[in-house]
Amino acid sequence: MRISTVEQMRALDKRAIEVYGIEDKLLMENAAHALYFVILKALGNIKGRKFVAFAGPGNNGGDAITLSRKLHSNGAYVKIYLMSSPEKYKGAAKMNYEIAKRIGIQMENFDGDNALVRMSVENADAIIDGILGTGISRNVEGKYAEAIKIINESAKLVFSVDIPSGINGNTGKVMGTAVRADYTATFGLPKIGNVLYPGFEYCGELYVSHISFPPENYEDDNINVFINEPIPLSPRKKDGHKGSFGDALFVAGAGNYYGAPYFSALSFLKAGGGYSRLATAKSVVPFIGTQGREIVFHPLPETDAKSISYTAKEEILKIAKNVDIVILGPGTSLHERTQKLIEELIGEIEKPIIIDGDGLTALSHNTSILKERKYPTALTPHPGEMSRLTGKSINEILNNRIEVARNFAIEYNVILVLKGAHTQIAMPDGRIYINMTGNSGMATAGSGDVLTGTIAAMYGLGLDFEESVRMGVFVHGLAGDLAAQRKGEDGITARDIMEFLPEATKLLRDEYENVKDRYDINVV
Numbered sequence: 001m002r003i004s005t006v007e008q009m010r011a012l013d014k015r016a017i018e019v020y021g022i023e024d025k026l027l028m029e030n031a032a033h034a035l036y037f038v039i040l041k042a043l044g045n046i047k048g049r050k051f052v053a054f055a056g057p058g059n060n061g062g063d064a065i066t067l068s069r070k071l072h073s074n075g076a077y078v079k080i081y082l083m084s085s086p087e088k089y090k091g092a093a094k095m096n097y098e099i100a101k102r103i104g105i106q107m108e109n110f111d112g113d114n115a116l117v118r119m120s121v122e123n124a125d126a127i128i129d130g131i132l133g134t135g136i137s138r139n140v141e142g143k144y145a146e147a148i149k150i151i152n153e154s155a156k157l158v159f160s161v162d163i164p165s166g167i168n169g170n171t172g173k174v175m176g177t178a179v180r181a182d183y184t185a186t187f188g189l190p191k192i193g194n195v196l197y198p199g200f201e202y203c204g205e206l207y208v209s210h211i212s213f214p215p216e217n218y219e220d221d222n223i224n225v226f227i228n229e230p231i232p233l234s235p236r237k238k239d240g241h242k243g244s245f246g247d248a249l250f251v252a253g254a255g256n257y258y259g260a261p262y263f264s265a266l267s268f269l270k271a272g273g274g275y276s277r278l279a280t281a282k283s284v285v286p287f288i289g290t291q292g293r294e295i296v297f298h299p300l301p302e303t304d305a306k307s308i309s310y311t312a313k314e315e316i317l318k319i320a321k322n323v324d325i326v327i328l329g330p331g332t333s334l335h336e337r338t339q340k341l342i343e344e345l346i347g348e349i350e351k352p353i354i355i356d357g358d359g360l361t362a363l364s365h366n367t368s369i370l371k372e373r374k375y376p377t378a379l380t381p382h383p384g385e386m387s388r389l390t391g392k393s394i395n396e397i398l399n400n401r402i403e404v405a406r407n408f409a410i411e412y413n414v415i416l417v418l419k420g421a422h423t424q425i426a427m428p429d430g431r432i433y434i435n436m437t438g439n440s441g442m443a444t445a446g447s448g449d450v451l452t453g454t455i456a457a458m459y460g461l462g463l464d465f466e467e468s469v470r471m472g473v474f475v476h477g478l479a480g481d482l483a484a485q486r487k488g489e490d491g492i493t494a495r496d497i498m499e500f501l502p503e504a505t506k507l508l509r510d511e512y513e514n515v516k517d518r519y520d521i522n523v524v
């Protein structure tokens, strides 16, 4: 499914009206109808139920009034609080306001927090939030903020129209304050702010309605943000040998960094990869060797600090020639000579590579080396590493995840995986995939190492490089979700995520459609 920006959605509305003649009144009617169905689904029946709707000054308010009309027509009691003068309504919103007035639906101006409003809310079964939609243009203050506070303090079921009021439709950020909804129905396509955190969480259960747009209305290459849907895995070759499922080289580890090489190299095998090689400082080998017997070791000369020595370069290049994919950087340390080694390997390895962890720090000293690469490259930074790579502050990155990831991927011709809740995967042609698997239990040391191994495994299973990155991120999150389902989010560790990789790939093979649906946005 595509995800749109606020501006793109406006253009789609305009196109629906101008090209197909689907008038704004029809769009508003459809929008109201969609949320009506969500309410019906949540409450079971409408008759005799009491609703309080807050209707803002724009079309979001118009939708709320139209919805109120539907609720009223089906036997509910509705009271509407108008956030500003109804004189301001235009077009479909104005028409629906006038119908509501003629019908005699109770409407009052909202002049700020007071006992009467609180009493109405207290007596209601549910609240409709149509205060602000995608037209939000500044931070929420004054009586708008007061209305949101009343809603959030009410402990009632809250249904948001299009997007919880106060959430920025392009970024998912809270503009001062925002409604915490139980359900949100968004219209046309989901907006970026519905899908990125924290907006996604404020939406509660999220539904999308295409409000009778014909599907071709979305066929626009400029709308290039997508939900990261899983990609079907082709059946394993029955007569395959370990070489048929990928041969991966992990250049990882240093004294005191035993977890990163272990988790990345072993996760490759757990997610379906065939042959896992770990090239690491020689004194690291005995520590991992006893636990990861499935891994093939290449002990390398080391520095005084027990990190991989720069002198190992030719040997690594030689091994790299015979593998399918190379992973650079998990736990290689910040030793200056080792960093230099990794930086040069990035430029010289003639294979697809994944750069993570300390490899990203090495790269941040000289990002232009990426431009020398002629083979596919993926980077998997968390926001801290992204800050090092770009020189931007972490806040700047968090406030503009999509743009920052996209610009980097385009400029350096790499696939950039910006990790975190709902990880963004940016492709060098500007497409972005937003991943929906995973949970907060995955914010645990070593979890990122499991990810690199999983991506490499997908490549081993025969997906192309771009698909492997997308599927690696999906499967890693799915394994985390399975672990959380079984053990709870609090205590899961990288090891748990790794241990659930086999079940995650199995589930995708056995129940592909179910898994896909579970992580898609519900259409209403």
Ligand SMILES: NC(=O)C1=CN([C@@H]2O[C@H](COP(=O)(O)OP(=O)(O)OC[C@H]3O[C@@H](n4cnc5c(N)ncnc54)[C@H](O)[C@@H]3O)[C@@H](O)[C@H]2O)[C@@H](O)CC1
Binding pocket: 009, 013, 027, 028, 031, 056, 057, 058, 059, 060, 061, 062, 063, 131, 132, 133, 134, 135, 136, 137, 138, 139, 140, 141, 144, 161, 162, 163, 187, 188, 211
């Ligand atoms: N395809 C779609 O997405 C459709 C969208 N519709 C609705 O239209 C909405 C967008 O309508 P509008 O563009 O009128 O925008 P909004 O209804 O979101 O609000 C715009 C109004 O709010 C004011 N405003 C902005 N920020 C404010 C703040 N912080 N405090 C107080 N006032 C503020 C603006 O001055 C303007 O008057 C969508 O969210 C959706 O609900 C539907 O009517 C049907 C079709």
Ligand SMILES: Nc1ncnc2c1ncn2[C@@H]1O[C@H](COP(=O)(O)OP(=O)(O)O)[C@@H](O)[C@H]1O
Binding pocket: 382, 419, 420, 421, 422, 423, 437, 438, 439, 440, 441, 442, 443, 444, 445, 446, 447, 448, 449, 450, 451, 476
């Ligand atoms: N709240 C969250 N929801 C979903 N996934 C998360 C969340 N927090 C972290 N993750 C995932 O967990 C992994 C953490 O990786 P990283 O930050 O590199 O940790 P480490 O370096 O300790 O391995 C990433 O794949 C990230 O997307």
Ligand SMILES: [K+]
Binding pocket: 060, 129, 130, 131, 132, 133, 160, 161, 162, 163, 164, 165
């Ligand atoms: K809203």
